[in-house]
Amino acid sequence: MLKRVHFPASLLPYLLVAPQVIITLIFFIWPASQAVYQSFLIEDAFGFSTEFVWFENFEYLLQDDHYRDSFGRTIFFSAAVAFLSMSFALILAGFADRVIRGSTTYRTLLIWPYAVAPVLAGALFLFMFNPTIGIFPYLLEMVGYDWNHYLNGRQAMFLVIIAAAWKQVAYNFLFYLAAMQSIPRSIIEAAAIDGAGPIRRFATIIFPLISPTTFFLLVINAVYAFFETFGIIHAVTQGGPANSTTTLVYKVYNDGFIGLDLGGSAAQSVILMFMVIVMTVIQFRFIEKRVQY
Amino acid sequence: MAGITLDSLTKSYGPTEVLHHIGADIEDGEFVVIVGPSGCGKSTLLRMIAGLESITSGEVFIGDKMVNGLEPADRDIAMVFQNYALYPHMTVRQNMAYGLKIRKMPKAEIDRRVQEAAEILEIAQYLDRKPRQLSGGQRQRVAMGRAIVRDPQVFLFDEPLSNLDAKLRVQMRLEIRKLQKRLGVTSIFVTHDQVEAMTLGDRLMVLNGGYVEQFGTPIELYERPASVFVAGFIGSPAMNFFRATADDLSVTLPNGAVVPTAQSARGGVICGLRPEHLVRDPSGPIEMEVELLEHLGGVTLLHGPLQGTDQQMVISLEGISEIQIGDSLRFSLPPELVHLFDAQTDRRIG
Numbered sequence: 001m002l003k004r005v006h007f008p009a010s011l012l013p014y015l016l017v018a019p020q021v022i023i024t025l026i027f028f029i030w031p032a033s034q035a036v037y038q039s040f041l042i043e044d045a046f047g048f049s050t051e052f053v054w055f056e057n058f059e060y061l062l063q064d065d066h067y068r069d070s071f072g073r074t075i076f077f078s079a080a081v082a083f084l085s086m087s088f089a090l091i092l093a094g095f096a097d098r099v100i101r102g103s104t105t106y107r108t109l110l111i112w113p114y115a116v117a118p119v120l121a122g123a124l125f126l127f128m129f130n131p132t133i134g135i136f137p138y139l140l141e142m143v144g145y146d147w148n149h150y151l152n153g154r155q156a157m158f159l160v161i162i163a164a165a166w167k168q169v170a171y172n173f174l175f176y177l178a179a180m181q182s183i184p185r186s187i188i189e190a191a192a193i194d195g196a197g198p199i200r201r202f203a204t205i206i207f208p209l210i211s212p213t214t215f216f217l218l219v220i221n222a223v224y225a226f227f228e229t230f231g232i233i234h235a236v237t238q239g240g241p242a243n244s245t246t247t248l249v250y251k252v253y254n255d256g257f258i259g260l261d262l263g264g265s266a267a268q269s270v271i272l273m274f275m276v277i278v279m280t281v282i283q284f285r286f287i288e289k290r291v292q293y
Numbered sequence: 294m295a296g297i298t299l300d301s302l303t304k305s306y307g308p309t310e311v312l313h314h315i316g317a318d319i320e321d322g323e324f325v326v327i328v329g330p331s332g333c334g335k336s337t338l339l340r341m342i343a344g345l346e347s348i349t350s351g352e353v354f355i356g357d358k359m360v361n362g363l364e365p366a367d368r369d370i371a372m373v374f375q376n377y378a379l380y381p382h383m384t385v386r387q388n389m390a391y392g393l394k395i396r397k398m399p400k401a402e403i404d405r406r407v408q409e410a411a412e413i414l415e416i417a418q419y420l421d422r423k424p425r426q427l428s429g430g431q432r433q434r435v436a437m438g439r440a441i442v443r444d445p446q447v448f449l450f451d452e453p454l455s456n457l458d459a460k461l462r463v464q465m466r467l468e469i470r471k472l473q474k475r476l477g478v479t480s481i482f483v484t485h486d487q488v489e490a491m492t493l494g495d496r497l498m499v500l501n502g503g504y505v506e507q508f509g510t511p512i513e514l515y516e517r518p519a520s521v522f523v524a525g526f527i528g529s530p531a532m533n534f535f536r537a538t539a540d541d542l543s544v545t546l547p548n549g550a551v552v553p554t555a556q557s558a559r560g561g562v563i564c565g566l567r568p569e570h571l572v573r574d575p576s577g578p579i580e581m582e583v584e585l586l587e588h589l590g591g592v593t594l595l596h597g598p599l600q601g602t603d604q605q606m607v608i609s610l611e612g613i614s615e616i617q618i619g620d621s622l623r624f625s626l627p628p629e630l631v632h633l634f635d636a637q638t639d640r641r642i643g
Contacts, residue, residue: 186378189345194392194443195366204391238480 032273039268054244056269067251067268074247075159078225084165084219089172094202096173097180107177114170118228122235125163149237153244156237160245162238164229172217179213180206220285227276248272295356295446295478296321297342302351303342304337304503312338312349319496322477324470326494328526329598333500335483336451342481343449344368355446356439371440371585372449373457377432379424379439385411388418388440389438410438413472430461437469441476450482454489466492487527491515492507498521521563524632530568530594532632533606537564539633548601555629556643564641565632568594568609577625581606583618595622 040055043050053185061067092110099106101157113121129149131137137147149156183206191201207214233239239254245252256265261281312334319325327335341344342353343485344365353360360368371392379388386407393403411417415435424432433453440448452471454462473553475482484490484589490497490513499514499522501508507519511527518524526531539546539558543551546564554564570593571579580600587594593614599606600621608624616622633642 063395184376186374186376187380189365189393190374190378190439191363191371191380192345193370194344194439195395196391197366205380209462211382232313233544 035266035269035273038262039270040263041266053263057263061264061267061271070243070248070251073157073245074249075228077157077164077232077245077247078222080161081164081168081225081229082218082221084213086172086221087215088165089169089176090207092154092169092173092181093176094206096177096197108113110173111170113167114174116167116279118231119166119235121163121167121231122160125159125166125232126236129232144165149200149241151241153241156241156245160233160236163232165248167232168221168224173218173223176210179210184211187288191282216283222277223279227272245279295527296323297447297481298352298354299342299368300352300354301337302341303349304334304341304346304355305349306423306439308505312341315602317498317505317508319481322479323441324473324480324482324493324495325498326482326484326490326496326499327498328487328490328494329500329506330365330526331485337486338339339449339451339481339483340446340535341374343370343637348359368447369445370438370445370447370449371445372451373433373436373440373453375426375452377407377453378420378598379432379435379455381424384421384423385416385427388424389442392439392443399623406442407438408446410442413441414438415493422575430465433457433465437487442473448478448480450480452484453482454484455486462489469493474550488529491527495526499526501526513592517641518565518632519641520563521634524634528567530571530607530609532565532567534565535566535599536636537562537603539564542628544559544631544633546579546599548580548599548606550580552578552601552626552631553628554633556631556633558633558642561636562642566606566626567630567632569620570626570630571624572606572626573610575623575625575627579624580621581608581624582621583616586614586616 030073030234038054040054042053042056056084095104097107116124129136129147130148131148133141134147139146147155149159187205187209188201190206196204226247227249229247230253233247233250234253235247238243249272252265252268252272255261255268259265297317299315299317299319299634301313302315303310308426315338317325327338329335337346341348344360344363345555347558348361355368355370380391383391389407389410390403393406398406408417414437416431416434419427419435420432427435433456433586436453438467440543453469454465457465465487469482481492482490483613484493491514492512495511497514498508501522507514507523510521514523514527516526518532521534525534535546537552539545539554539560539562541557541559542555543553544558544562545551545565552564555604565626581595581596582600583595584597585595587596590613593610593612593616595608595610596605596617610616632641634643
């Protein structure tokens, strides 16, 4: 039996947690509850009348082809961003792990993109890929490829994926490098003596041993691509052309603030909220008991 | 099967040379132990033979083949690491089979070899477990198993016993020795433990500060240590050293005691006396005042200063002694058991 330590009752601990609780209540719980309440309402575009409609907004969403398309698009977008940024980070970390001379410089440079704000990252790619003045369309034209993401939805999607993945590479790289460097050197050396070349060592020893990190990053990247890429999309394509880059988060903004369908927008954000909760639960459970190998 | 030849092997990190022109001929099937204090370069030397560390200059031959430019995988060696370096995500069976699979050996042959090695090492019942489900001693066996299934020309051991507790270490030491004799594979074993070195090795290479102090059989090292370092390193408790003045076949200790010797020398020398060689002799030249007694059962250790000086010495007597603290006792030893070393070079005289 553990003996419980008793402290004299005092107001101090409550005072100390109070600021955190107040901030959470005002900036998180209250807006969230407002969103939930709002999602049960239908309001006309001018705000003259409001009607309480229970789940009608949700029912409408589930039947809405635009919403379902956006759902599918978001999943494709997230999967592509996660796959691209994680595989690039993995390759870079694999090389960085082998570098001995100048490794600090190399690592520092690779971490920089993470410090760039999403909107700026978007602006960077916007300029580089601008159909009239960008460098990439110019180069692509020389090999006979016509680039115009203002007209071509596939190209627009490709562009936001690249921009979003580029920004996340640095983060993934850090985690992968840390994971690789925590593998005891002697295990790699033992594999080398056993006859495994660098690529084989990577595939059969290093990659399986960093699988907990891969799983962790998968969740993090999915959350990132789902919820934190608004700035990039807003700067690069504004959801267009023809909604071809409208992800769920972008649609919440678009329907609510441009389309002024506050009820529908709130319903969408409630659905997103549940998705975040589910992902967070998955991640917490994962952190509690790490993947066993 | 193959011997190993090291020819003037040198290792530098930048301008700092850490191993200086190491040369040795290791015969086919021989068990050589590289022993020395930490930082003497023994692990570096082993890793250079394995190909895990680059060679600054000099050559390594395994058999008749110069292996300087070969990858570790192409040197036909197997290595057992201090922390075992088992692949944590693979079962014992997969760990042992890994190297064979890479060499594209037929499945049936792999199974046969793994089974055989597991039976030799008595780990057959653990083949489907993961390393983390095994005890330290069992992991050690798996690491050995991974080495022997490969059937290499050379085994390299990098302090494989230092993570085990004292009892298990003694047991594994004997097993490694038996296994090596049975397989007859040329082996190099690195350790800082002189008892391990003495019991395991056919020959010992004593390394100090990147130099080979002496390379010989355990008995040679004990009976004719080539330097003060070897003399102090081999044997427990350590040899007693005194600065002394030699005059042909005798030396004069700091307190004026004259001890006969078999080595002929003149002038300033270092005189070494092994604690276990001194015997009680009422007319002996060496007198010691007992300050501390250690009763170990089989032997009794006497600590105290050489009479008339403040130089501490140790004497080891057989059995349980009736000697009391404060006693002043006289000892002597046969002249051929007195070791003399040059006071300038620390090397053995004669």
